[in-house]
Amino acid sequence: MSGKIKAGVVGATGYAGAELTRLMLGHPSADVAAVSSVSFEGQKLSDVYPNLLGLADLTLENEDSVIEKSDVVFAALPHGLSEELAVKCLAKGKKLIDIGADFRLKDPLEYKRWYGLDYKHPELHEKSVYIIPELMRDLYNGQPIIGNPGCYPTSVALALAPVMKFFDVPDGGVIIDSKSGVTGSGRGLTQNTHFPDCNEAFAPYKIASHRHTPEIEQTLSFLAGKRVTVSFTPHLLPLNRGIVSTCYVSFGKKTDFGEIYGAYTEFYKNEKFVRVLPRGMTANLKNVRMSNFCDISLHYDERTNRLIAVGAIDNMVKGAAGQAIQNMNIMFGIAEDEGLRLAAPAF
Amino acid sequence: MSGKIKAGVVGATGYAGAELTRLMLGHPSADVAAVSSVSFEGQKLSDVYPNLLGLADLTLENEDSVIEKSDVVFAALPHGLSEELAVKCLAKGKKLIDIGADFRLKDPLEYKRWYGLDYKHPELHEKSVYIIPELMRDLYNGQPIIGNPGCYPTSVALALAPVMKFFDVPDGGVIIDSKSGVTGSGRGLTQNTHFPDCNEAFAPYKIASHRHTPEIEQTLSFLAGKRVTVSFTPHLLPLNRGIVSTCYVSFGKKTDFGEIYGAYTEFYKNEKFVRVLPRGMTANLKNVRMSNFCDISLHYDERTNRLIAVGAIDNMVKGAAGQAIQNMNIMFGIAEDEGLRLAAPAF
């Protein structure tokens, strides 16, 4: 390919779309060529996001126009809308990276069960692949569609991959207690995310019923080589960005923590975006905010024979837009960390 | 007793002491008669806490002077200091309510193991009683010392009492994932609680090693009538007040949620400070802030046969100063909710 990758963003005024557009400003080999928004068509993106004033002189167009102008389209849409977009992209020979939920679950019954919808174009799913790069990059072999992982599942899968892969975790032995910043709820207005209702507040939500559950289980099962069922409880943190997933793995018998720790450092030794923290440190979302890192800290409860694996990511970067760019880099065969060498601010 | 109860506060400039003094301003049957502080002796309390200007005209004295002027002394001290104070109080015929940790653990070995100290005056512990009022008020029969519960243990014990008492919870079946506001760390300065380091940050701490663990286990064992061991992980929330404890109870077999829910509503039906929320609602610390309530919500994960019991309290009120006043009310035989009929602000 000559010249820069031309990327389009459908749903550019949602949080994931806006963050993706911002991150792409620093990508040396790709540019955002066009953006669309149903609600703001015809306006400038910088009217909606004044942080981009003078940086991204993009006018919000419609979907078709974005497809036309792009080599690859990022879809940042509510679930149920990406298949139709995929049909259009493929018809025009364009690639698609779906930041939404429509290309994550392999099993149509699971999609139906958790999202209430059928896949309308099953053949599309044959041409798509779900990729958490650190765990599945070798599954990419030219598919025109990549299903980009959800935010919670990314934090959990990376925090648990080595233990699920290399150790014997009893059935029912995984409990995941996750906490996410408010950007995870998106740009849409709700009473729950109204500042005075949300600030100085904290609670779980969608206990044992969050739609990221089957995606988590799909990946853990893939890693363990057997069906894994988990309890998953998300909570809403009164801060903007970041997820901490505190993952409890009950072994039911004494297990050597040194071996576990060693398996993690070995597994991730060549990864640029995963930091297995030194023993004694604890993962904190503040150290990964605005970056594509996943920090993992490992702790062992000798009294109950449990591993507590803590995974921290920025939900908008590694959990959405950043990982989507990482997947684009894989798709186009360029260095995986291009445009993503971002250091979290300390404060 | 004629007249109002004269209460003294030793350690009045710490957060728990200051909150207790503030709450007592609204108590119809008790007054704060004297306050002490090692660091600020001789200054006015309102110099340190200007919110009390014009409301509490108290000068910080020394410990002995506070004992002299009081019927009951509240100790808000770091662990290891309350026994000596208790000796002095008892010598003068005064009662003591210890908001600190020195009269919580019955087993001296547990105290030694988790706090690194021996009880120097074992006989004092014969004269003391640990009371979470809703669970143990009938244990009070005139003891001169009450050990006031810790914040995390209060939230957990209330959230789990009925299930531990009336249901068969397998050994090792309890995992507690707690989150606390920053006041839980006290008034002392640390890098971790420096605003720019703490704001927009979130992480667990003291995983599998927090000193509230044995206190939690002591109460759950008392309730279950057998030894209970738990995994306990506290986290630091970037907000001032409140604890949410998300408690996972793994039954290992199908259990009737309706029965569990019924046991809770029955158990707490006459309690003024415990609200078992209607099914479908979720406990949020914002609804109990500044109040002495504990909100409990119950959720059942059908897929994994787990109860998720969520307990929310204000760590400084029900988790410290408010519960201490509740215990004082028990000690003096007055209505348990006197001075504590506080409604949480909605925002």
Next chain:
Amino acid sequence: MSGKIKAGVVGATGYAGAELTRLMLGHPSADVAAVSSVSFEGQKLSDVYPNLLGLADLTLENEDSVIEKSDVVFAALPHGLSEELAVKCLAKGKKLIDIGADFRLKDPLEYKRWYGLDYKHPELHEKSVYIIPELMRDLYNGQPIIGNPGCYPTSVALALAPVMKFFDVPDGGVIIDSKSGVTGSGRGLTQNTHFPDCNEAFAPYKIASHRHTPEIEQTLSFLAGKRVTVSFTPHLLPLNRGIVSTCYVSFGKKTDFGEIYGAYTEFYKNEKFVRVLPRGMTANLKNVRMSNFCDISLHYDERTNRLIAVGAIDNMVKGAAGQAIQNMNIMFGIAEDEGLRLAAPAF
């Protein structure tokens, strides 16, 4: 009157109405007898505000029903709606305290200019009186309607009253830079008050065009005995409650700060809710949150001959619901601080 005052709240699910209902729970001589809401009619108030669960067992009714059951009606409505309510109240012989804006401005032209509406019932305004208790309580002589002051105007009027009344402030010599917590914007959802857009953000708004400007000028003119025009800039603070108004008074010539300070302490010496802070201290909204206090600190810039008077209140209490109760107490001839002896939490 025998028995407690029966208060009704029209617009009880807005922030001011909800806060008033909560505060009234602690009032010894008044009860909330009925509440209304257009949006939630038929539901329980505690469905909308779960902090009130078990405390206020009130069902949301309609306006007429509230009037019927009440001695005094509090109106917490958007501007333009209170006159019709007043007509109904007066027809039934009930009193009205308008927390909204419709009975604040004496000059119909000012109301028209800033709110775009005419007074439809000018005669009602003859029967109403606007009262900031500390400055105007002697204006109350039985009027059936009290116009309750706005939040910003309360903080400014109290911070500037003595200097406007007793000193010679040149024309154009007053600039007011105010900052308010987000509850000031109410419960309604807006992009601006969506948590991720509002958190870690700060900006002025409605510069030189905020509707509280004429109310501020009306009171300062009343105090000065001459027409006063001000520049007023409000800002939105990323916190829930509280206003700080930093008021600049340019004397244009050397003025004795000791005299000014003395005038303040003398003027407010008998006031229960105004604290003129000791010289050297600075007013902070945290010391008045959840209380009916107004803290005032005074500072003099010798280099430019300016007084900087800082006024801090809780916008929802002294700036709305608390002051409305204070006005109710005046209306019914009971102690002005009944139900309002609240101490701000230190944290």
Next chain:
Amino acid sequence: MSGKIKAGVVGATGYAGAELTRLMLGHPSADVAAVSSVSFEGQKLSDVYPNLLGLADLTLENEDSVIEKSDVVFAALPHGLSEELAVKCLAKGKKLIDIGADFRLKDPLEYKRWYGLDYKHPELHEKSVYIIPELMRDLYNGQPIIGNPGCYPTSVALALAPVMKFFDVPDGGVIIDSKSGVTGSGRGLTQNTHFPDCNEAFAPYKIASHRHTPEIEQTLSFLAGKRVTVSFTPHLLPLNRGIVSTCYVSFGKKTDFGEIYGAYTEFYKNEKFVRVLPRGMTANLKNVRMSNFCDISLHYDERTNRLIAVGAIDNMVKGAAGQAIQNMNIMFGIAEDEGLRLAAPAF
């Protein structure tokens, strides 16, 4: 010069030093070659700032070692310490950019008055130059020392430059009401910046006595061509980053706002880091956070003939480390925006 600029940071564990080190990671023509810290000498920078783990493998050394290894030294030190460092740098032929306060004030009497110290090496100040690039870049002609501007003064000078330069502002006509995030107070622990004391709090501080006052006046006087005296009030915002300065300019007579607005857009038309916002928009610190931008919005109060100019910057970037890099770029004759093309996150 062949190869990259070798930069050293003295005081690298303070907030400004840490931010500078982080920002330099993205600079294409410069590297941080060495860092020092008195408190943490011998430790790794990433032990203190784990956000830098895997990104900056730097061990904290001593000052002399840093000078040795660097072409240019950034000093991020408390006032009073930079002159000695400058002596050492110049002796070794190294350049110095002082992020602290010691090379900002030209008049030794002003330095003495506000900082309580004498300049010990007056000759150094002949070799130094204070530069806000947008206003004074042409003053740079090879001086070995650049005094980097303070955070508040940067926001004020940029917000007021065109009006001070091209319009007739009466003596005493400028009042500046500034608000800063908590990082402005630095990494050192204070009660004021302890999370529970600082969160949900807001107040002014150092009213009419802040040390940035003479620096502001020095620049405004330089721009106006006459002595300008201002009233300056800083406030502490409960958020991490950013300054908003609300600047009031009293003309005392009708002044054409269109002309003022035109003067601003003309003056800044070629600047990459100053955005004069479209009329009707208001500067918000959230749109400049983590970036080197200064956003300026202009408002005119017709009723009082005042310009309200609002300047927003990130205090740690444009107000400290970012501007220091911009000055380094000037010093080394490379493009002024190298390493600084950062887009603020929208959330």
